[in-house]
Amino acid sequence: MKVAQISQQHLVSQVLLKQFTMAEPDDRGPQVRPVDVCYPERSNKLKSTRACGWSEAFVAYESASAEDLWSSVERRAPAAFEAVHAGTPFSDPLHVETLRDLIVLHYVRSHRYRNVYTNAFETVRVKVRSEVVGRFPEPLRHEAFRQTGLHLTGERALHAFAERLVEQSETTRDFGTGALFRTSIEHMFNKVRAMASNWHLEVLTPESGQFLVGDNPAVTVRTDTRPWAYNMAIGDAHSVVLPxxxxxxxxxxxxxxxxxxxxxxxDQINTVQVLAADRYVYMHPGSRRLEAFARKTAKRWRPDRGSPYPASSASRSKRS
Structure with missing residues (x-):
């Protein structure tokens, strides 16, 4: 039986977002407070976790296998969260594995990773076209004549036909349908999971105050700059953090x-969440100081302020 494609796919697990909620007295259910980091002056109403942290057709092609992969982690999260709240996260090795997998899940299933993937594909596509023209000009002319009956002479015409061949390729078609992205993100999850297994787990609590969480919540950081550098390749990072x-x-x-x-x-960790966010950060509804902090930080540090589409993280920091 074919499973229906899920349209609104949560990049921030609802089981995680619910940890930041407060039940409202009007029975609307658990709510979080969002802050729009692109429009920090804008007032945002409280929202349910279902309405937050999602992307339209993030995995656009046969998403069921990806959803199964994500749920294999998320269904273990409640028990692990209970252990964290009880102060015993290391009492069961399965809790440690689950919490570490949650970091990996939110690092890979992210706006950041999709942008990296898209930029990498476009870079490779341009490189392949140039290499075909540079290394195989005569076979390219023969193929152009076979397909079109035209004799190509100038380099511009060769590049145009090479682009046509690239567009006709199975890889490019799979890119267009989203099949390639689904395969890529599932492979990347397993790859990063294996890398993360070589790390240990820190469970950190602030002396005072609260954490907020962004819609790109698992962030690679280096702590030798101020503010911290973020979104570098995981092999270049000092840590990956996830509220x-x-x-x-x-x-x-x-x-x-x-x-x-x-x-x-x-405050440094919360600043990174604001800077790394694609559009929103979320917090407990009662965190008025934290709301003011998020708005102030976005006004000061976000270069994309006032734009509905954030500047790419490549312009803000080194990306993986």
Whole structure:
């Protein structure tokens, strides 16, 4: 039986977003407070987790296999979150594996990864076209005559026909349908999961204040700059950080620890969430100070302020 394609696909797991909610008295269900980092002055109403952190047809081709892969992690999250709240995240190795997998899931299933994938494909497509023209001009002319009956002479005509061949290729067709992206993101999840298994897990709590979470929530960081550099390749990062509740952050590190961090370090982590966000950050509805912090940070640091489409992270930092 063919499974229906899911249109609105959550990039931020609802099970994670629900950790940041407060049940409203009018029975609307758990709500979070969003802040639009592109329009930080704009007032945003409280929203349900279902209405937040999703993308239209993120995996556009036969998404069921990807959804099964994501759910294999997400269905284990509630028990792991309970252990975090109880202060015993390392009591069961399965909890550690689940929390580490949550970091990987949100690192890969992200606006950031889709942008990296799209940019990489476009770069390769241009490179292939140029190499075909440079290395095989005569076979290209013969194929052009076979297909069109035209004798191509100038280099511009050769490039145009090479582009036509690239567009006709199975790889380009799979790119257009989304089949290539689905294969790529599933492969990348398994690849990064294997890499992350060599790291340990840090569970961090701020001395005071709360974490917020962005719609690109798992972020690679380097801590030797201020503000921290972010969105570099995972092999170049000091850590990958993921807020999972207003009072808990997961980070890949060199040993398994539960620790408390000072307020200024929490502010650095929240700043990275604002900078790395595609469009929104989310927080507990009662976090008025945190809302003001997010708006102030977006006004100060976001180069895409006032635009409905954020500047690419490539213009803000090194990307993987």
């Amino acid at each position: 999972i509740t207003p009072r808990h952050l997961l980070a890949l590190g060199t040993k398994n620890i539960v620790s408390t961090i000072p307020r200024d370090l929490m």
